[in-house]
Amino acid sequence: MINLTLEAVHKYLKYISNECDRHLRDKKVSYDEINQLSIELERFINMVNESELSKETKSLINKLSFETDNKDIRKSWLKSIINSLLLNDESPTNISYYNIQKSRIEDLKKLKNDVSNLSLKLKIK
Numbered sequence: 001m002i003n004l005t006l007e008a009v010h011k012y013l014k015y016i017s018n019e020c021d022r023h024l025r026d027k028k029v030s031y032d033e034i035n036q037l038s039i040e041l042e043r044f045i046n047m048v049n050e051s052e053l054s055k056e057t058k059s060l061i062n063k064l065s066f067e068t069d070n071k072d073i074r075k076s077w078l079k080s081i082i083n084s085l086l087l088n089d090e091s092p093t094n095i096s097y098y099n100i101q102k103s104r105i106e107d108l109k110k111l112k113n114d115v116s117n118l119s120l121k122l123k124i125k
Helices: 006-025 031-049 055-062 071-087 092-124
Strands: none
Touching (some): 006 031, 006 092, 031 055, 031 092, 055 092
C-alpha cells in the first residue's frame, strides 16, 4: 500500500491543472503533450488505487478520464475532406489539423474543469 494523503492528492490535481494550462497557453497541443499528460493521469490513478485512501475518494478519482483523438475527429476529418473537395477552398490536411487541435484543446479544458471540480469535492468532504 502507498501512503498517499489527501494533501498530496490536491497537490497532484493542481499539477495536472497547471499542465493543462501550460499546454493550452500556446493553442497548439501536440500528440506528445497529450500522450505525456495521459500517462501522468494514469500513473496518478494507479497510485491512488494502491493507496489507503477511502473507497469514496478512490471512486471519485477513478472517474477522471482523458481521451482524445477519438472517432469524432475521424468523422469530422472525413466530412471535411468531402466539403473541401466540393468547395475547393481549403486543403483536407489543414482542416484535419484544425479539427484535431480544436478537439485536443476542448479535451484539455474538460480535464482541467474535471480536476478542479474533483479537488473542490475532496476539500468539502
